[in-house]
Structures are given as C-alpha cells and as structure tokens.
Amino acid sequence: MTTSTDQAWNLAKARYAEFNVDVESALTLLDTLPVSMHCWQGDDVAGFENTGGALTGGIQATGNYPGKARNAVELRSDLEQAMALIPGPKRLNLHAIYLESDTAVERNEIEPKHFANWVEWARQKGLGLDFNPSCFSHPLSADGFTLSHANPEIRKFWIEHCQASRRISAYFGRELGTASVMNIWVPDGMKDLTVDRFAFRERLMTALDEVISEKIDEKYHLDAVESKLFGIGAESFTVGSNEFYLGYATTRKTALCLDAGHFHPTEVISDKISTAMLFVQHLLLHVSRPVRWDSDHVILLDDETQAIAHEIIRNRLFDRVHIGLDFFDASINRIAAWVIGTRNMKKALLRALLEPTDMLRKLEADGDYTARLAMLEEQKSLPWQAVWETYCQRHNVPAGSEWLQTVRQYEQSVLSKR
Numbered sequence: 242m243t244t245s246t247d248q249a250w251n252l253a254k255a256r257y258a259e260f261n262v263d264v265e266s267a268l269t270l271l272d273t274l275p276v277s278m279h280c281w282q283g284d285d286v287a288g289f290e291n292t293g294g295a296l297t298g299g300i301q302a303t304g305n306y307p308g309k310a311r312n313a314v315e316l317r318s319d320l321e322q323a324m325a326l327i328p329g330p331k332r333l334n335l336h337a338i339y340l341e342s343d344t345a346v347e348r349n350e351i352e353p354k355h356f357a358n359w360v361e362w363a364r365q366k367g368l369g370l371d372f373n374p375s376c377f378s379h380p381l382s383a384d385g386f387t388l389s390h391a392n393p394e395i396r397k398f399w400i401e402h403c404q405a406s407r408r409i410s411a412y413f414g415r416e417l418g419t420a421s422v423m424n425i426w427v428p429d430g431m432k433d434l435t436v437d438r439f440a441f442r443e444r445l446m447t448a449l450d451e452v453i454s455e456k457i458d459e460k461y462h463l464d465a466v467e468s469k470l471f472g473i474g475a476e477s478f479t480v481g482s483n484e485f486y487l488g489y490a491t492t493r494k495t496a497l498c499l500d501a502g503h504f505h506p507t508e509v510i511s512d513k514i515s516t517a518m519l520f521v522q523h524l525l526l527h528v529s530r531p532v533r534w535d536s537d538h539v540i541l542l543d544d545e546t547q548a549i550a551h552e553i554i555r556n557r558l559f560d561r562v563h564i565g566l567d568f569f570d571a572s573i574n575r576i577a578a579w580v581i582g583t584r585n586m587k588k589a590l591l592r593a594l595l596e597p598t599d600m601l602r603k604l605e606a607d608g609d610y611t612a613r614l615a616m617l618e619e620q621k622s623l624p625w626q627a628v629w630e631t632y633c634q635r636h637n638v639p640a641g642s643e644w645l646q647t648v649r650q651y652e653q654s655v656l657s658k659r
C-alpha cells in the first residue's frame with residue numbers, strides 16, 4: 242500500500258529532479274556524515290568526578306530542569322533514548338570529567354581503563370568516540386589559568402592532563418576503528434586589562450608543543466585546538482584567541498576548532514570555513530547558538546546552521562570537517578535538547594545536499610546575481626521535508642514531532658524518579 246509519506250517522497254523526487262538533484266544520492270551521502278553529540282548536554286557539564294565542585298572556566302549552564310544524569314549509567318541511558326530519535330550516523334564526544342572510577346583519580350592520572358565502559362558501550366552501539374581534556378572546574382584552574390599558567394608546577398599538571406587525554410583518545414580510535422578528534426580548550430584569560438599578553442601566549446604555545454610532542458597515528462587520533470573571544474570572568478583577555486589558534490593549527494598541522502559562540506556577535510563561523518580549509522587539513526566545528534553572548538543555546542534550523550552545512554557540502558569537505566555540537570541548556574528536558582539540536586544539524590545537512598549547487602555556481606560565474614538570489618530563495622521551499630520524512634522512516638525514527646511523546650514517556654518513567 243502506498244502511504245502518504247511514499248506519495249510525498251515520489252513527488253519530491255520528481256520535483257528535485259527538475260533541478261538535476263538526485264534525492265537518493267543525497268540520502269546516501271547524508272548517511273556518511275556523522276554528527277558528534279556532546280555528552281555534556283546530559284548533565285550540565287558536571288561530570289562524574291564527584292568532587293562537588295562548581296562548573297568554572299567562564300562557562301555556565303543555566304536552568305534547573307529536573308532529571309539530569311547523575312552517573313555514567315544514567316547518562317548512557319539518556320543518550321540511548323536521544324539517539325533513538327535521531328536518524329543516521331552519530332558519534333559521542335566525551336570530556337575527561339566523564340570518567341568512571343570507584344576511587345578519586347587526579348586529572349593528570351586518567352587512563353584508558355577509566356573509559357573502558359564507554360568504549361564497550363560505543364562498540365555495541367556502533368558509535369565513534371571523540372574526546373576532550375577538561376581544563377576547568379578544578380582547584381588548579383581556580384585562578385583562571387591552566388596551560389599558560391605562570392607557575393611551572395601548575396602548567397605541568399595541565400600538560401600531563403592533556404597528554405594523558407591524548408592517550409585515551411588514541412585508545413578510543415584504536416578500539417573503535419575510527420579516529421577520535423580530541424579538542425583542547427582552555428579557559429585561560431583575565432577579567433581586566435592585561436599587561437604581559439605576550440608571556441601568556443608564549444607559555445601556551447610552548448605548553449601545547451609539549452602536549453602534542455608524542456606522535457600518534459592519525460588513524461586513531463587527531464588534535465584540535467579551540468579559540469574563544471571571552472568567557473565570564475575573562476572578559477578582557479583570552480590567551481587562546483582566534484589568531485593564536487589559527488597560527489598554531491597552521492604551523493603545527495593540528496585541526497582547528499571553530500565554536501559558533503566564540504566570536505563577536507555578528508561574526509559567523511560559516512564564513513571562516515573556506516578560509517581555514519585553505520590552511521589546515523582538518524576542522525572541528527562546535528555548532529552552537531550564541532544568544533547575545535556565548536550562551537550555548539540549543540541550535541535551531543536557522544540561517545547560520547544552514548550556512549555552516551552549505552559550506553561543508555558545497556565544498557565537498559566531508560572527510561575534513563568534523564561536525565560536533567556544543568550547547569548545554571539546563572532549562573528544558575535535556576534529552577529533548579539533544580534531539581532538537583542534532584535533528585536540526587542533520588536537517589541542515591540534508592537541505593544542503595538537496596541544493597542545486599551546480600546551477601547556482603553557474604549563475605554566479607555568469608554574473609547573473611539576480612537569478613542567483615531568486616533561486617537561492619525559491620529552493621528553500623522545495624519539498625525537503627518529504628525527503629527528511631523518508632530518511633527518518635528508513636532509519637526507524639519518528640519523522641515529525643511524535644518523538645516528543647517518547648521523550649515525555651521517558652521523563653515520566655525514568656527522569657522524574659531521579
């Protein structure tokens with residue numbers, strides 16, 4: 242029996258064919274583009290060290306929605322629930338503070354064994370893992386500095402933490418057969434006017450060089466570095482600025498991480514992708530939604546998310562751009578936050594894959610900017626939703642807002658009992 246989804250799919254296929262767009266190829270390609278979901282949406286970046294310390298480093302999760310994950314078992318269960326509602330390939334991005342251990346482990350002493358359960362779980366679920374050292378929420382980062390700290394002992398501690406993190410990342414890559422992207426973000430910065438900026442940046446550069454000095458096969462592990470404009474309490478000076486890391490990634494041949502919330506309010510990372518890709522081999526994206534500041538709101542299917550997807554797809558950057566998410570909203574159901582944001586990223590990728598790019602490129606090359614604008618606008622209302630629904634159906638995932646019902650049931654039966 243032909244369902245209404247099938248009918249819509251057939252009509253959409255024919256409609257896109259008029260623009261020389263093959264919807265089947267678009268779906269095949271979409272299945273090769275994993276989105277790395279960040280574990281920290283599930284518990285407001287608290288982690289499982291159980292030290293009772295607050296979230297520091299100039300980042301903040303606001304809200305107090307009930308039911309957040311309190312341990313790794315709960316977090317994995319929540320992730321499974323979210324992932325069941327998101328079609329297509331996914332990865333999981335872990336921070337070092339999400340280790341599992343019966344006894345306290347210092348950050349510079351973390352080992353692969355502390356993440357063995359995550360690896361087993363990822364293997365069962367067919368997921369790749371990515372990783373991050375956690376250079377915040379710790380007594381030795383309390384004064385706002387880690388890798389660029391003036392005290393060599395404190396610097397050494399954070400260097401060792403990042404080195405230990407790389408070994409864990411490589412372990413993920415080896416065990417799961419897919420390279421883990423390990424992103425280094427440090428909160429280092431100052432609240433007020435800073436005199437010796439050079440010294441901080443020189444120390445950060447030297448510390449990072451030590452961190453990455455051990456060669457690790459790219460088959461298993463990729464280093465990435467993430468810049469930032471400012472953080473709460475570090476409004477005047479951030480050691481790891483955009484220029485710092487662009488220079489660092491270019492000269493050291495690491496990946497560069499662009500976080501959508503880490504620039505001036507009218508600056509967009511979509512426009513930075515084509516520049517960065519000329520100078521670095523790999524990019525990591527932290528797709529986020531800054532609302533007036535680096536607020537890490539859940540991403541929408543908005544112009545910037547779409548523009549990011551267009552840049553990846555139009556330039557065929559499939560193997561060079563690693564799509565990660567970075568938002569943490571504690572004011573709404575956390576599983577719904579993952580589902581909304583990750584589905585939006587995937588919808589944006591699908592819409593980009595359905596774009597008649599060859600035709601648009603030709604109009605641009607011919608100087609017909611009127612037609613370029615007209616077609617860019619017209620194709621927004623082509624029936625991409627029908628293609629999305631078929632994609633969801635093929636992956637056994639709710640096509641529309643029915644997914645919310647499942648989240649509500651889980652909230653009632655699981656989250657509300659926490």
Ligand SMILES: C[C@H](O)[C@H](O)[C@@H](O)C(=O)CO
Nearest residue numbers: 281286300373426500567
């Ligand atoms: C927890 C994340 O690693 C962190 O959000 C970092 O990526 C960042 O964006 C800090 O503002």
Ligand SMILES: [Mn+2]
Nearest residue numbers: 467500527567
């Ligand atoms: Mn980020």
